[in-house]
Each structure stands twice: as C-alpha cells, then as structure tokens.
Amino acid sequence: MMDRVPVFAFVRDAELDQSLAAAALRVTARGQYVLGEEVAAFEREFADFCGTAQCVGVANGTDALEIALRAAGIDRGDRVATVANAGYYTCAALGAIGAEPVFIDVDETLTMAPDALQAAQADAKAVVVTHLYGRLAAIERICAIAARRRMLVIEDCAQAHGAARSGKRAGSFGLAGCFSFYPTKNLGALGDAGAIVTSNLELAARATALRQYGWNAKYDVEQAGGRNSRLDELQAAFLRVKLPRLASMNAARVAVARRYCEGLRDTDLVLPQWYGDEYVAHLFVVRAKDRDALRARLNDERIDTAIHYPIPDHRQRVRTPCRTSDLPMTDAACDQVLTLPCYPGMPAKSVDRVVNVVRRHHAAKGGVRAR
Numbered sequence: 001m002m003d004r005v006p007v008f009a010f011v012r013d014a015e016l017d018q019s020l021a022a023a024a025l026r027v028t029a030r031g032q033y034v035l036g037e038e039v040a041a042f043e044r045e046f047a048d049f050c051g052t053a054q055c056v057g058v059a060n061g062t063d064a065l066e067i068a069l070r071a072a073g074i075d076r077g078d079r080v081a082t083v084a085n086a087g088y089y090t091c092a093a094l095g096a097i098g099a100e101p102v103f104i105d106v107d108e109t110l111t112m113a114p115d116a117l118q119a120a121q122a123d124a125k126a127v128v129v130t131h132l133y134g135r136l137a138a139i140e141r142i143c144a145i146a147a148r149r150r151m152l153v154i155e156d157c158a159q160a161h162g163a164a165r166s167g168k169r170a171g172s173f174g175l176a177g178c179f180s181f182y183p184t185k186n187l188g189a190l191g192d193a194g195a196i197v198t199s200n201l202e203l204a205a206r207a208t209a210l211r212q213y214g215w216n217a218k219y220d221v222e223q224a225g226g227r228n229s230r231l232d233e234l235q236a237a238f239l240r241v242k243l244p245r246l247a248s249m250n251a252a253r254v255a256v257a258r259r260y261c262e263g264l265r266d267t268d269l270v271l272p273q274w275y276g277d278e279y280v281a282h283l284f285v286v287r288a289k290d291r292d293a294l295r296a297r298l299n300d301e302r303i304d305t306a307i308h309y310p311i312p313d314h315r316q317r318v319r320t321p322c323r324t325s326d327l328p329m330t331d332a333a334c335d336q337v338l339t340l341p342c343y344p345g346m347p348a349k350s351v352d353r354v355v356n357v358v359r360r361h362h363a364a365k366g367g368v369r370a371r
C-alpha cells in the first residue's frame with residue numbers, strides 16, 4: 001500500500017542535525033540558559049534579516065502579539081481592527097489585554113481587504129494585519145489608510161518569515177512585526193519561541209521590559225502588564241543555525257506550490273496567485289466548492305489535508321466581545337479552504353500524487369479530464 005502523504009513533515013538532514021547538536025553543546029558549555037549571548041546574537045541577526053533596527057525575543061508568537069500591542073499602548077477597552085479568518089491568535093492576545101477586536105472582512109487573497117478597513121465605522125486604535133498562509137497582505141495600502149486614521153499597524157508575520165515586496169520584508173512595514181518560531185513555521189525552533197521586530201526604539205524598550213515582569217532593571221518594576229515571556233538560549237542557538245537556511249527552505253516550499261499551480265491550473269479550484277517573493281508558501285491553500293467531498297476523496301487515497309481555519313473568530317463558541325459587521329468573504333472562505341500537503345523537501349512525486357487525485361475527482365464530476 002502507498003504511504004500516507006502528510007500535510008507537513010520534517011525532512012531529516014544529517015548536516016543540519018549536526019549543526020543543531022553543536023549549537024546545543026555551545027550553550028551547555030557556557031551554562032547560561034535564558035536571555036544570554038545567543039539570544040542577543042539572534043536578535044541582531046533577525047532584525048538585520050527583517051530590515052528593522054531592533055528585535056526582542058519572546059516565548060512564542062501569541063506573546064509577541066500581546067507584548068507588541070501592550071508596548072504600542074493598547075490597553076483594556078481599546079479597539080483593534082483585525083481579520084477573523086486567521087486562527088484566533090490575535091483575539092487571544094487581545095483577550096489577555098482586555099482589548100476588543102473589530103473584525104474586517106478579507107478579499108480574494110484571504111488577507112485583510114483595504115476597502116473594508118477604509119469603510120469600517122468603529123474607530124480602532126490599531127490594526128493587526130496577518131500575512132496569512134505566507135502571503136504578504138496589501139500592507140502598503142493598509143499602512144496608508146491607517147496613517148490617515150491614526151491607527152498603529154502591527155503585522156502578524158507568524159506565517160511569513162522572509163516574504164517581501166519590492167525588497168521590503170514582512171515585519172518592516174508597520175510599527176512592529178510579530179513572529180512565531182513554532183517548529184512548523186517557515187523559520188522554526190525545536191520548541192516554542194517568538195520575536196517582535198521594530199525600528200521604534202521606545203517600543204523595543206517597552207517590549208524588553210514587558211517580556212520580563214515589566215522590569216527596568218533587576219527587581220525594579222517600571223511597566224504595568226509585564227510577563228515572563230523570555231526566549232531561551234537553546235532555542236536562540238537553534239534559530240541561529242536555521243536562519244541562514246531560511247531562503248532555501250522558503251524556495252523549496254514555493255517550488256511545491258508552483259508544481260501544484262501548474263498541475264491544477266485548469267481545474268475548478270481557486271488557486272493562490274502571487275508575484276515574486278510576496279508568498280513564502282507557509283501553507284498551500286486552495287478553495288473548493290465541494291471541499292468536504294474532495295477532502296474525503298483525498299483521505300481515501302491516503303493523502304492528509306487540513307483546514308486553516310474551519311471556524312472564523314466571530315463564530316467561535318468562546319464569547320469574544322467584538323464589533324462584528326457582515327463578513328461574507330470570511331464566512332465563505334471558511335467553508336471552502338483546503339490545505340494541501342506542502343513542506344520543504346516534499347518529493348515531487350508526492351505533489352503529483354495529490355494533483356492526480358484532485359484531477360480525477362474533478363473529472364468524475366464532469367470537469368477536467370484526468371491525465
């Protein structure tokens with residue numbers, strides 16, 4: 001029987017494993033495990049990579065959002081514009097602060113529709129823009145609208161490490177960019193980790209205090225809303241090994257996405273479209289009118305799929321105090337999105353197996369012919 005095709009897998013790489021082991025030994029030899037030289041070095045390297053002046057390492061991506069929002073001055077009762085199709089992470093961060101989401105609909109790209117932001121009635125103090133699936137949102141237009149409305153812009157870059165437009169990278173457009181280094185992200189640690197990048201030195205200083213109890217110096221508490229959300233030395237050392245490989249890992253993901261687009265071109269699926277480096281293929285997500293039937297068919301053929309995300313934030317069972325207008329694109333997308341297997345080093349023959357099952361499924365419905 002044929003192997004299952006997983007949605008994501010780590011392709012083993014002996015050279016990488018050795019480098020990671022050497023990094024771990026470097027840390028144990030030093031005997032400093034939290035916020036030390038490795039964290040400081042990674043912060044410099046990642047800020048350089050993103051094109052920002054500063055980087056503040058934190059414990060995970062959700063904390064990065066919460067701490068960046070707090071550092072930007074968002075407080076209890078404030079309103080923050082965001083999308084409802086991006087997995088609830090921003091809502092979790094807003095919930096911790098006691099701030100309230102104002103949901104904005106998405107457009108064809110499944111990222112925030114600038115026109116919907118422009119038309120939004122409720123005035124928000126900030127906007128969190130998610131570069132969903134590894135695709136840069138219309139961040140330049142959103143920043144322009146936000147500037148006119150005096151809203152701060154925070155980018156959620158947890159799926160978009162290295163995505164760029166006109167040479168400018170995710171995280172460098174807004175006031176701050178928030179990253180997760182969860183293991184399956186484009187840049188992944190060997191556990192939880194996150195970071196905030198910014199060129200605003202005051203925001204960086206506040207975030208640095210907030211990640212460690214609100215300390216200005218040891219045991220001297222200056223900032224309210226402080227937390228323990230530190231990045232540890234081992235994860236920083238692992239991230240330093242993996243950062244120089246990010247470009248080639250992203251290229252490997254994009255190669256998979258291109259092969260899908262070529263193979264699925266004349267089916268009735270809605271495929272992602274992108275220009276240049278604005279998409280780093282964190283996830284390969286298509287839209288299908290008969291999503292659940294297609295998913296069942298793929299499963300029968302031993303191909304795993306996922307749904308990112310099945311329930312929009314405003315329809316989650318947990319009570320989320322929010323401003324909700326109609327979100328027709330968001331609701332439609334949640335019923336139609338399907339994530340096909342995509343990871344760096346995914347074999348071309350596995351991609352082709354997925355393509356062939358999708359084509360046969362559509363041919364059976366009287367669509368395209370099977371090849």
Ligand SMILES: *Cc1c(COP(=O)(O)O)cnc(C)c1O
Binds near residue numbers: 060086090159182
């Ligand atoms: C993964 C992710 C997060 C949260 O990151 P964690 O490190 O898991 O807390 C936030 N936003 C988006 C879009 C994500 O994909």
